Amino acid sequence: MMSLPKKHLFDLPDGVIYLDGNSLGPLPKGVAEKLQHAVTAEWGQALIKGWNTCGWMDQPTRVGNMVARLIGAPHGSVVMGDTLSIKVFQALSAALAMRPDRKVILSDTGNFPTDLYMAEGLIRLKDAGYTLRTVAPQDASAAITEDIAAVMLTEVDYRTGRKHDMHDITRRAQNAGAVMIWDLAHSAGAVEVNLTQARCEFAVGCTYKYLNGGPGAPAFIYVRPDLTEHIEPALSGWLGHQAPFAFDLSYTPAPSIERMRVGTPPVLQMTALEHAMQVWDGVEMYDIRTASLALSEQFITEVEARCPDLTLISPRDGATRGSQVSFSFEHGYAAMQALIDRGVIGDFRAPNVMRFGFTPLYLDASDVTAAVDILAQVINDNLWDKPAYKTKSRVT
């Protein structure tokens, strides 16, 4: 087993215990310098030549391959770009085209809303009688019937950390003839994912959470390699063309995963991500998962022992939980503000969820103990009960 945590690879603020890597990962060391170089030496000096000489054009596939290793996907099956919402749209539109005689998209209420919104938008756009059927997460598996074109689920619930059984649901979907799309927003870099074994058709995810790519870092999309050349991209932008610089008047998709590229990639933003990915060198997801479960179990045990007013709403069984733990508490919003004021940064999700992410890259058992000490003080001494903590100005 490798040595965790790798706290020395991050620039964390003094006095902060950061339990919100599930929302925005912290700054890896060296990213600022790398970005400075990209701005001054690459953009500033190479100017337009940067596309040729600085590796900008290949960056979406180069970084895609870095992400691929962490989600059990082969080289050449993942490409970066756009936002997760756009990648959901790409996967879902391709999936519907693969099942032209079916008109139902199945998802669950634990999905992150933008996935559902993008599906709604696609349905309106196609105007061909499609339906989005949304069930409770625990009913998702049983709801997979033979009228379903695509099953679109987020593996790990953003509020509770509840984790679907990716392999089982994928098998059920495919047995019913449906295409399977997994959103790995709260999985990539957090739990073990093996897309090759899962055999799902598509996966998408973001990189600003557990992959520490920075605010607004680009998203990724995976297409199962045997399908790639059959996908007809709906968002058929020029950089997905087989020969973008031929400037043909009509679209011919690239023969590779590059057909899922759309427009000009965000070079500066992706440079931050590319460098941030280096903290994963030599890291195995098995070790991350093992350590994350240990930290999460410790947190649950200590909080339940010391904060009886908090109720665990995450699954108790680690095997069905991602890398975050949530508790409900009536005054959760104010309590989270009080916690943040004291250097323990988690986040809040309406109506009453206090959410804590455990990221073994930069957290260890002593951090968990210290965080619970402060949490217990905030809750048991009613430190949250101040007007300043109750003003809902936070947007995330």
Add this chain to the structure above:
Amino acid sequence: MMSLPKKHLFDLPDGVIYLDGNSLGPLPKGVAEKLQHAVTAEWGQALIKGWNTCGWMDQPTRVGNMVARLIGAPHGSVVMGDTLSIKVFQALSAALAMRPDRKVILSDTGNFPTDLYMAEGLIRLKDAGYTLRTVAPQDASAAITEDIAAVMLTEVDYRTGRKHDMHDITRRAQNAGAVMIWDLAHSAGAVEVNLTQARCEFAVGCTYKYLNGGPGAPAFIYVRPDLTEHIEPALSGWLGHQAPFAFDLSYTPAPSIERMRVGTPPVLQMTALEHAMQVWDGVEMYDIRTASLALSEQFITEVEARCPDLTLISPRDGATRGSQVSFSFEHGYAAMQALIDRGVIGDFRAPNVMRFGFTPLYLDASDVTAAVDILAQVINDNLWDKPAYKTKSRVT
């Protein structure tokens, strides 16, 4: 009239005359420091709180308002995000929804290919009998007939600089009952645009060319204010929702231009753009256009006098030309490499186009003279005739 150029506001490499601002604008001074601050002080120290305390969430509309001034659009009518390809898709899908009984999209062969590709993708996706009708640029106006749902044109041709009459074509489109979409990729920051007067329904554009936002800078979309609340976004991402952090399960669009937002914005990339926009403080597009025409006329006159092997393919009349000038030359590819080697950076577009952009923010008459000196030497002394210049490795 203000003082141009403002070369002191840019970090241009020594010994370079940069005539490719129409492809990638150069680095404005201060951007590197601002981005450094966003990485280390904002992301690094504020972490997730940055969304609240560092202005990240409002950045797409804040920067949109900066762009709006340069394209004659009112405050609150422009929002940033994604790529130009995605913005084309948003505008076009919204336009088609506004004319449900019409099935034709009109464009021209001078459009940048990705606009045509995105239209193709949308048509395939809708699978409802839509057609993309593409005519020669000079025939676009006459081709506006009453079966056309949307006219989608790029104002300034990326190869030749040929400039459409925005006001006339918009009026013709609307007289025929069509929705008008303008792509301002080669217009914003280059020529005078007045969207309020033009009355077109939509406009889109990019910011890495004349707006100097850096490689992969985000795109913009304008919606005519009276239409905004009637647009049903096809790419209905969570940040276009009226209350993104309510995490509703179904989509309700924001009442403002924010409904054209999709996913999480690229904060670092947009921070570079936001600072780059400061070079426009106090700059009026009338003055830019006047200076750009003077530089272009000078270049044409001098090249035609001194390089008879080159043939002007841009319109001779400045009123119908954007801020770039193109010449055809049989050995244009090699000649451009030879020029670049000598510090004059333009670019090449197949099959034989040498393209030069004139950006008065950082170019003056002496730069034009110096560039023509070198060009004349390259052409007249056959300096392009070396194997190294003929290897087509350039991607842009």
